[in-house]
Structures are given as structure tokens and as C-alpha cells.
Amino acid sequence: MFPRDFEVDADAWPPLRTRVEAETLGGYSKYRKTLTPRFETVWRDIALGYAVLAAIVVAVGSVGGIVASLVAATLGAVGIGTSIAYLQLFIHEAAHANLAPRRRTSDWIANSFIAWQVGTSIAAYRAVHFDHHRHLGHARDGERSYVHPLTPxxxxxxxxxxxxxxIFLSRAQSPQPRSARSKLPLIRGAAIHVAILGTMLAFGAWPAVLAWGGGMTIVYPFLATLRPLLEHRPVRADALRPAQSGAVTRLFADGPLAKIFGGAGFSRHLLHHWEPQVSYTRLAELDAYLARTSLAPILDARRTTYVQAFRDILANDRGR
Incomplete structure (x- = not known):
């Protein structure tokens, strides 16, 4: 629970920041300026994601025999979908221009290595994502998968x-105008996927084709929908005034699941909403700093694990 004298929504960062500034005598602002991105860590993490993705494709594609190939394709779909979901997390970092020292370079990296996978562009994603920050929990939030009850x-x-x-059909029916240029990222992404599948077939790696298709159409969408739901869907036990916004933000415990499912800083989602421009490569340090301030009870109240959050939300939504 929050302290008895705590009167503001835990997701309302400005008053909390003022509080920390006062108790640190301005030290927080000075510390915040030292949290510059560690780009080599970002590039390493993206490279690792691609290395794992490539290894899965090669391993699945080399399996022989009908039964073994079908089993490999099924397991491969999980691995490929998870790898794509992990890599897609970095488009979020790119939205805040944290992939490279210069924003133009950061955008190029995002479009070249991340955005194509889902047929979008960093410019399009940035517009939607910034609305997520501005309108979290409200109808104008463009990332609202958390409004769906987590039910069987x-x-x-x-x-x-x-x-x-x-979701695809609802977006296709959006009244917003779509210029011919806005379709180029989708066409480009589709062309790259076709080229990848064609290359697999050319090498006779049909299990990899099945795995790629299953990963992109089932596993990746599942993970991409579930993650923000676990980050933002409130339950009755949340110690804040959630009825005003319909969303919360959480902190998830470190571990293998947090590094993959909640990679690129998503596992410390509350801190990202508080300080959007801080790179995920520095969020652990920010967490440690704020844990030594009077905000520690707020952070502790929002700490959980992905498994526990899933259980809590599932139980809460099934009970409605």
C-alpha cells in the first residue's frame, strides 16, 4: 500500500518528480543528466536477437523426416515468434531516438533492422507510441490491448x-487518411518476408517456412498482445486510483523472462513512463536511485513478476 498521506496517482510523474527533487535538493536532475544511452549495449542486444533467430531458422530447416520436421516446425514457430517479439521491442527504443547518437541514424537502424518485420516505419510507430504516453488509459491511447479482459x-x-x-481489420477501417506513401513500409515488409520464405524454399527448408509462418502469424501476435496487457491492465488490488484512467504501470522482476519477453527495458515499464527519454540501458540504475528515495514504497507496490501478473489479471478478469 502507498503511504497514508499519498494523494496522487502513482502514474502522475510530475508531482512525484517534484517531490524527489525537493528531498534530494536538486540532486535528481543532476543525476538524470548522467543517464546517457549505452549504444554498444543496444547494438549487442539487437545482434543477439538476430543471431538466435538465424540459428533457429537454420536448425529447423536442416531437420529431415516428416514427423521430426513437423515437430521442429512447431517448436521453431515458438522460437521465431519469440525472437521477432524480442526484436520488435527495440522499435520502442527507437521511438525515443535511443538506437544511435543521432536521431537520423537511430531512425535508419530502426527502419532497416526492426520496423520491416511488421510492415511499419519508425515515423508511424512514433506517432502512435507518443499518444500512448500522452493518453495512457484513455480512448485516445493508440496502444490499448490492455482494455481487453484476460480470459480463456x-x-x-x-x-x-x-x-x-x-485488430488488423479495425485499423484498416480507421477513418484516418492513408496516403500512398504510407503503404510503402507494408509493401517493403511483405516483400522481405516473401524473399525470406522464397530463400528457405529454394534450399528445401520447408519446415523453416512453416515455422516462420507460425511464428509471425500466431506466436508473435500472441506475445505482442499479452505483454502490454500485463504491463497496464489494472486489478482490484492495485493501490492507486485506477478508475480515473483504467490503466496502471508495473515493474517486473529481473530474470530470463524479463530479458526476453520484457527486453529493451519493458520489464521496468513504470520507470519508462516516468522518464521516457532514459534509455533502457540505464533503467536499472534509475531504479536503484529512486529506491533510495521516498518513492520506494510506490516502486515496491508495483513490483511483481510476469507469471504473477498473469495470474492476478486472469483471476481478476474471470471474476467479473
Whole structure:
């Protein structure tokens, strides 16, 4: 629980920052300026994601025999979808121009190595993501998968692709004008996927083709929908005034799951919403600093694990 005298929403950062500034005598602002991105860490993490993705494709594609190939394709779909979901997390870092020292270079890296996978551009994603920061929990939030109750039915719809199709159709019917240029990233992404699948077929790696298709159409959409739901969907036990916004932000414990499912800083999502421009490569340090201030009870109240958050939200939504 929050201290009894705590009167503001834990997601309302400005008053909290003022509070920390006062108790540190301006030290927080000075410390904040030292949290510059560690770009070599960013590039290493993206390279690792691609290395794992390539290794999975090669391993699955080299399996022989019908039964063994189908098993490999199924397991490979999980690995490929997870790898793509991990790599896609870095488009978020790119939205805040934290992939390279210069924003233009950061955008080029994002478009060249990340955005193509889902047929978008960093410019398009940035517009949607900034609305997420401005309107978290409200109708104008462009990233609102957390509004869907986490029920067994939704899980089945996510795993069968029904939910992904529903989202795609709703976006396609958006009243916002779409210029011919806005379709170029989608066309480019589709062309790259076709080229990848064609190369696999040329080498006779049909299990890898099945794995790529399953990873992109089922596993990746499932993970991409579930993650923000775990980050933002409130439950009755949340110690804040959630009815005003309909969303919360959480901190997730470190570990293998946090590094993959919550990579690129998503596992410390509350801190990202407090300080959007701080690179994920420095969020652990920011966490440690704020944990030594009067905000420690707030941070502790929001700490959980991905497994526990899933259980809590599932139980809460099933009980409605």
C-alpha cells in the first residue's frame, strides 16, 4: 500500500518528480543528466536477437523426416515468434531516438533492422507510441490491448490468430487518411518476408517456412498482445486510483523472462513512463536511485513478476 498521506496517482510523474527533487535538493536532475544511452549495449542486444533467430531458422530447416520436421516446425514457430517479439521491442527504443547518437541514424537502424518485420516505419510507430504516453488509459491511447479482459476466450483467440485479425481489420477501417506513401513500409515488409520464405524454399527448408509462418502469424501476435496487457491492465488490488484512467504501470522482476519477453527495458515499464527519454540501458540504475528515495514504497507496490501478473489479471478478469 502507498503511504497514508499519498494523494496522487502513482502514474502522475510530475508531482512525484517534484517531490524527489525537493528531498534530494536538486540532486535528481543532476543525476538524470548522467543517464546517457549505452549504444554498444543496444547494438549487442539487437545482434543477439538476430543471431538466435538465424540459428533457429537454420536448425529447423536442416531437420529431415516428416514427423521430426513437423515437430521442429512447431517448436521453431515458438522460437521465431519469440525472437521477432524480442526484436520488435527495440522499435520502442527507437521511438525515443535511443538506437544511435543521432536521431537520423537511430531512425535508419530502426527502419532497416526492426520496423520491416511488421510492415511499419519508425515515423508511424512514433506517432502512435507518443499518444500512448500522452493518453495512457484513455480512448485516445493508440496502444490499448490492455482494455481487453484476460480470459480463456481471449487467450484462445490470440493463439488462433482471431484477435490479430480483429485488430488488423479495425485499423484498416480507421477513418484516418492513408496516403500512398504510407503503404510503402507494408509493401517493403511483405516483400522481405516473401524473399525470406522464397530463400528457405529454394534450399528445401520447408519446415523453416512453416515455422516462420507460425511464428509471425500466431506466436508473435500472441506475445505482442499479452505483454502490454500485463504491463497496464489494472486489478482490484492495485493501490492507486485506477478508475480515473483504467490503466496502471508495473515493474517486473529481473530474470530470463524479463530479458526476453520484457527486453529493451519493458520489464521496468513504470520507470519508462516516468522518464521516457532514459534509455533502457540505464533503467536499472534509475531504479536503484529512486529506491533510495521516498518513492520506494510506490516502486515496491508495483513490483511483481510476469507469471504473477498473469495470474492476478486472469483471476481478476474471470471474476467479473
Amino acid at each position: 476466450r481471449l487467450i484462445v483467440e490470440m493463439l488462433t490468430g482471431v484477435h490479430a485479425v480483429r
